[in-house]
Amino acid sequence: MKPAAFRYHAPKTVEEAVAMLAEVAPQDGRVLAGGQSLVPTMAFRLAKPAHLVDINGVAALNCLTVAGGKLVIGACVRHAAFHQPVCEGPLGKLLTDVVHHIAHFPIRNRGTFCGSLAHADPASEWALVLAALDGEVVAKSARGERIIAARDFFKGIMTTALRDDELLAEARLPMLATDTRCGFYEFSRRAGDFAMAAALATYRNVGGKIAEPRIALGGVEVNPRRIAEAERALDGAEPGDKAFRAAAAAATAAVDPMEDITTSADFRRDLVLAVTRRALERAAAA
Numbered sequence: 127m128k129p130a131a132f133r134y135h136a137p138k139t140v141e142e143a144v145a146m147l148a149e150v151a152p153q154d155g156r157v158l159a160g161g162q163s164l165v166p167t168m169a170f171r172l173a174k175p176a177h178l179v180d181i182n183g184v185a186a187l188n189c190l191t192v193a194g195g196k197l198v199i200g201a202c203v204r205h206a207a208f209h210q211p212v213c214e215g216p217l218g219k220l221l222t223d224v225v226h227h228i229a230h231f232p233i234r235n236r237g238t239f240c241g242s243l244a245h246a247d248p249a250s251e252w253a254l255v256l257a258a259l260d261g262e263v264v265a266k267s268a269r270g271e272r273i274i275a276a277r278d279f280f281k282g283i284m285t286t287a288l289r290d291d292e293l294l295a296e297a298r299l300p301m302l303a304t305d306t307r308c309g310f311y312e313f314s315r316r317a318g319d320f321a322m323a324a325a326l327a328t329y330r331n332v333g334g335k336i337a338e339p340r341i342a343l344g345g346v347e348v349n350p351r352r353i354a355e356a357e358r359a360l361d362g363a364e365p366g367d368k369a370f371r372a373a374a375a376a377a378t379a380a381v382d383p384m385e386d387i388t389t390s391a392d393f394r395r396d397l398v399l400a401v402t403r404r405a406l407e408r409a410a411a412a
């Protein structure tokens with residue numbers, strides 16, 4: 127099938143983009159970023175936006191920089207930018223580990239980090255990273271700018287706190303201390319498929335004990351989130367099999383897994399046990 131008819135707009139500045147969005151949002155106007163989720167849904171006529179505001183010509187949205195202790199990722203930065211470390215230290219390395227789990231090379235060449243956040247697929251790897259690290263996004267509109275914390279951003283399957291006329295202009299991730307250990311583990315049926323469950327673990331080893339643990343899960347519930355029960359099981363424990371298994375068991379008990387035609391909630395819960403422990407093992411080996 128071909129997409130339904132739409133009007134195409136190509137702003138050159140952020141100001142033009144948000145002015146156009148203000149005009150067309152009431153008529154189901156949408157941002158077009160990498161098109162890797164939007165265009166297929168339009169081709170299937172699951173989405174029929176009357177207007178597309180293509181942000182690919184807005185040079186200012188191509189920024190990828192470290193400022194104020196945060197990695198700032200502009201709306202036009204592609205997944206493929208993360209094939210190489212984009213910043214010093216464990217954060218740059220973590221992002222290169224994660225990116226290879228997103229789809230396939232041609233999709234990574236077009237799809238954007240911020241597009242994944244705006245699309246808010248429950249299994250999005252970048253959404254999991256944002257949630258795990260307590261990142262934030264900057265939403266711009268003709269009315270002004272607001273900063274939305276990760277925990278307030280994701281509102282359900284493919285639903286976010288973004289308003290119809292808002293452009294997700296950039297995402298910000300906190301830089302990680304140089305001794306932060308990070309591990310990511312994803313289970314999917316085939317390479318490039320969406321995750322059926324994924325875990326991201328980070329911690330610091332202070333005097334032989336786990337400090338500042340973070341455990342977050344993606345692809346399990348409607349949104350990725352940190353799992354406080356698993357983090358409590360790790361805090362102050364000696365890094366190793368006993369603590370990692372306890373955290374994985376706590377995560378398993380804490381989640382309310384989604385169910386779909388191929389994956390039961392019980393199976394997803396079993397996956398949580400495995401991916402959490404393996405993410406922690408990878409962090410320990412890092």
Ligand SMILES: Cc1cc2nc3c(=O)[nH]c(=O)nc-3n(C[C@H](O)[C@H](O)[C@H](O)COP(=O)(O)OP(=O)(O)OC[C@H]3O[C@@H](n4cnc5c(N)ncnc54)[C@H](O)[C@@H]3O)c2cc1C
Binds near residue numbers: 159239
């Ligand atoms: C075969 C296949 C496999 C895939 N596998 C994975 C996978 O394993 N993991 C994964 O995370 N993703 C996967 N994807 C999706 C891919 O990562 C997309 O690139 C991503 O979901 C959307 O980014 P995009 O830039 O292409 O956004 P688009 O497709 O352009 O837009 C998606 C939605 O977000 C909105 N939007 C985009 N950018 C903005 C913005 N800056 N401000 C406001 N709204 C915005 C659009 O209006 C639209 O509603 C897959 C896609 C395909 C086709």
